[in-house]
Amino acid sequence: MSNYRMVIQYDGTRYRGWQILGDSDVTIQGKLAAVISQMTGEEVSVIGSGRTDAGVHAIGQVANFHLQGNFDERALLAGLNRYLPEDIAVSSMELVDDRFHSRYQAVQKTYRYRIHTGEIPEVFERKYVYDYRMPLDAGRMREAAGLLCGTHDFKSFCGNRRMKKSTVRTIYEIRIEELPGELQLFFTGDGFLQNMVRILTGTLIEIGDGRRKPRDIEKILDAKDREAAGYTAPACGLALLHVEY
Amino acid sequence: MSNYRMVIQYDGTRYRGWQILGDSDVTIQGKLAAVISQMTGEEVSVIGSGRTDAGVHAIGQVANFHLQGNFDERALLAGLNRYLPEDIAVSSMELVDDRFHSRYQAVQKTYRYRIHTGEIPEVFERKYVYDYRMPLDAGRMREAAGLLCGTHDFKSFCGNRRMKKSTVRTIYEIRIEELPGELQLFFTGDGFLQNMVRILTGTLIEIGDGRRKPRDIEKILDAKDREAAGYTAPACGLALLHVEY
Numbered sequence: 232m233s234n235y236r237m238v239i240q241y242d243g244t245r246y247r248g249w250q251i252l253g254d255s256d257v258t259i260q261g262k263l264a265a266v267i268s269q270m271t272g273e274e275v276s277v278i279g280s281g282r283t284d285a286g287v288h289a290i291g292q293v294a295n296f297h298l299q300g301n302f303d304e305r306a307l308l309a310g311l312n313r314y315l316p317e318d319i320a321v322s323s324m325e326l327v328d329d330r331f332h333s334r335y336q337a338v339q340k341t342y343r344y345r346i347h348t349g350e351i352p353e354v355f356e357r358k359y360v361y362d363y364r365m366p367l368d369a370g371r372m373r374e375a376a377g378l379l380c381g382t383h384d385f386k387s388f389c390g391n392r393r394m395k396k397s398t399v400r401t402i403y404e405i406r407i408e409e410l411p412g413e414l415q416l417f418f419t420g421d422g423f424l425q426n427m428v429r430i431l432t433g434t435l436i437e438i439g440d441g442r443r444k445p446r447d448i449e450k451i452l453d454a455k456d457r458e459a460a461g462y463t464a465p466a467c468g469l470a471l472l473h474v475e476y
Numbered sequence: 477m478s479n480y481r482m483v484i485q486y487d488g489t490r491y492r493g494w495q496i497l498g499d500s501d502v503t504i505q506g507k508l509a510a511v512i513s514q515m516t517g518e519e520v521s522v523i524g525s526g527r528t529d530a531g532v533h534a535i536g537q538v539a540n541f542h543l544q545g546n547f548d549e550r551a552l553l554a555g556l557n558r559y560l561p562e563d564i565a566v567s568s569m570e571l572v573d574d575r576f577h578s579r580y581q582a583v584q585k586t587y588r589y590r591i592h593t594g595e596i597p598e599v600f601e602r603k604y605v606y607d608y609r610m611p612l613d614a615g616r617m618r619e620a621a622g623l624l625c626g627t628h629d630f631k632s633f634c635g636n637r638r639m640k641k642s643t644v645r646t647i648y649e650i651r652i653e654e655l656p657g658e659l660q661l662f663f664t665g666d667g668f669l670q671n672m673v674r675i676l677t678g679t680l681i682e683i684g685d686g687r688r689k690p691r692d693i694e695k696i697l698d699a700k701d702r703e704a705a706g707y708t709a710p711a712c713g714l715a716l717l718h719v720e721y
Contacts, residue, residue, distance in 0.1 A: 242602075352560075
């Protein structure tokens with residue numbers, strides 16, 4: 232049995248997220264599994280490093296899958312890029328140790344959130360940015376970001392209110408870059424809860440526009456209540472950049 | 477009467493080009509005129525620096541229009557960006573001399589053509605590049621580009637076979653930039669015939685992939701026959717970058 236590891240890019244706009252639902256046609260995982268099965272004649276289950284929500288993009292999603300037969304990695308890569316829809320591409324494919332598991336072994340993930348702050352609408356990148364179109368104070372947001380880093384119970388930033396497992400996570404870094412008419416937020420951590428990056432972003436925006444104070448982060452973390460945090464920023468601004476093992 | 481000059485960006489993917497057709501709903505000019513009329517209550521005709529084909533994009537299209545009333549430029553700019561569809565934006569608006577005419581007074585235009593030469597499909601920029609996905613020899617293309625520069629009869633590069641006016645144009649520069657997995661061609665000239673940049677690009681591609689020799693350019697120009705030149709590269713790779721006055 233062979234274990235293949237691939238890096239995947241996708242424009243999540245028209246998908247219901249990573250994970251296969253009843254109708255596999257509208258998920259990234261479903262599209263990948265369908266093409267691999269068609270090419271190899273084998274039933275295949277594609278394991279991703281984690282789910283991405285409906286509408287969220289990826290530049291470096293990692294996934295692996297097992298095949299009984301021995302298929303050439305380059306042929307699989309070329310075939311996938313020929314038969315996948317134009318909004319999904321596989322950037323690399325390699326044979327890896329049988330024990331490699333893209334979800335269990337992921338140790339660090341980086342997400343990027345793009346906020347368009349300029350006055351003129353973003354025409355070409357409009358599907359990959361949050362069209363906020365108002366200025367934000369990056370200094371205030373950086374102060375708040377500093378308080379979010381470290382190991383905390385992020386229950387207040389979890390979109391799943393019935394989450395039964397631990398909501399403790401470690402954020403290693405939140406970097407905020409200012410570009411002309413755009414703010415880019417880079418989140419690196421050991422893992423993120425459902426909607427967590429989007430709720431962190433919504434909360435940082437409410438701090439950047441003056442509605443909340445940077446110091447409010449402490450109270451929000453302590454509350455362990457989704458209601459205490461800010462709004463969930465839209466999916467389109469978010470992309471999974473890379474996963475480390 | 478006031479004369480307004482604006483710079484416009486658009487993603488041309490879903491439009492039938494710049495120029496108003498019977499159904500104004502599917503052209504850039506039609507969309508702009510409709511919104512300006514709605515805001516001002518005046519019939520307006522929007523004059524562009526030139527037409528762009530169906531599917532061609534613009535980053536710096538220039539247009540002007542006249543109004544009887546005196547409307548604030550900033551209010552017009554904000555209103556347009558509020559009511560235009562998300563694939564059209566106005567980046568600037570200014571009151572100009574009554575005699576300014578965006579077509580007659582344009583003295584130089586620059587177009588960019590993007591060719592994706594990498595093996596991995598381009599997911600995020602897929603609507604703005606030509607998905608060629610094979611290597612091209614930029615050296616050969618530069619040699620051919622040098623022979624195209626200058627004042628020539630470009631009849632062989634004109635998509636309109638029944639063109640009655642002069643097909644003589646001057647190309648000031650064709651610059652070819654090599655990026656990872658992409659070739660960008662920048663064309664600067666005093667004006668371009670219908671489909672001319674796309675036929676120039678198709679011909680340069682046939683030289684870059686070895687099907688033709690750089691020196692063939694001389695024969696193609698001499699032929700004054702559309703059949704002598706290469707194919708018309710797809711619209712999606714092309715964008716009007718800027719217009720000079």
